[in-house]
Amino acid sequence: MRNCWLLLLGCLAAACGGNFSNDDLEFLNALPTREDLASELPGSSGTVLEGGLRRRTDALAVAVGEPSELYRDTREASDTFNNGMDGLLTLLEEIRKLPPTTREPELRVWGPWPAPEHPGHEVRFAMKREPERFIYLLQYRTRGAGEEGWWSALEGSFQPDGGLRKGTGAVRLLVKETKAHGFDVGGLANLDLLEIVYQTRALPITVRMRFVPAAPRTASEILYAYRELPGGLGEMGFLLEDTDILPGTRKEDLAIISRWTKDQGGVGIISVTGGDVPMGFTATQVECWDASFRVTYLKRSWETAEVGSASACPDVSALEQP
Known part of the structure; x- marks a missing residue:
């Protein structure tokens, strides 16, 4: 899909500029921004910790100051x-730079333009204002087809709730279609759907992302959840159901919740249930890291040994509320 986005952006960049009305801006403010949705985990995406690719199997072999595997995860x-x-966010950033080509009281349309990556097709981005929400669509059609020929590759909605870009929204990339x-x-290509649901009306800002596989018998649905508070406090949750984690014939459910501070490190908890984990038992691992992403504390529920001291973990209690 990214290839599709990039080629569409080239089409948008070639469009003519112009002025925006106040009503145009009301439509544009219904679109999510990178600031609203992106995870802001400290450390660049290129952060590589020496030794971080080694999967630990023995807590006693871990020492304070080693690279944190849970931070790496x-x-x-x-x-x-x-x-x-x-x-998606790059596309919406480009849309915001362009005035609509069609304006109606409750409708804005960008395009249609030729779709250079798909000869013989046209593309448009349309937004409709309803009494309680905005809805928007990225659509294609075969050139020369009528209005009924449009089909959607993306659909989104936003319900304002007071304040600039405050409210609840959802975006669905219709990969299967x-x-x-x-x-x-x-x-x-291995997905049927990528869904993003978010709310910005109250703190903490929350974003959930769902990856729905095209072949559910061979791949599991993956869920991500992100929360953010002012001052650099953040939380990333990850759920992978029905996956083979432990030795044995059955599959387990894996959940990871990591909470971090802006400059004092973070705390992560891994939980494994079902499958080859004994019935009624949850295998857990708690790991803390410092501002250099190195272990300060580690404890596993199935071992009596601890590494470091829990007092070295940063305070992330503000994120412990649901």
Whole structure:
């Protein structure tokens, strides 16, 4: 899908500029921004910790000051989360730079323009204002087809709740439908749907992302959740159900919740249930890291040994409320 986004952006960049009305801005403010949705985990996406690729099996072998594997897992989850919406957010950033080509009292349309990546097709971005919400669509059609020929590759909605960009919204990348029309979706080819649901009306800002596989018998649905508070406090949750984690014949459910501060490190909890984990038992691991992303504390529920001191973990209690 990113390939599709990038080629569409080239089309948008070639469009003519102009002025925006106040009503145009009301429509544009219904679109999510990178600031609203992106995970802001400290450390760049290129952060590499020496030794971080070694999967630990013995808590006693871990020492304070070693690279934190749980931070690395959180970094990978954060990058996957951000990459999942990067093309979408880049597209919306470009839309905001362009005045609509069609204005009606409750409608704005950008396009249609030729779709250079799909010869013989046209593309448009349309937004409709309803009494309680805005809805928007990224659509394609075969050139020369009528209004009924448009089909949607993306659909979104936003319900304002007072204040600039405050409210609840959802965006769905309709990967299955896009593939059915013969379009290249790039790295999303193994998916049928990518869904993003968010709320910005109250703190903490929350974002949930759902990856729905095209082949559910061989791949599991993946869920991500992100929360953010002012001052650099953040939380990333990750759920992977029915996956083979432990030795044995049955599959487990894996959940990771990581909370972090702006400059004092973070705390992560891994939970594994079901499958080859004994019935009624949850295997958990708590790991804390410092501002350099190195272990300060580690404890596993199935071992009596601890590494470091729990007092070295940063205070993330503000994120412990539901």
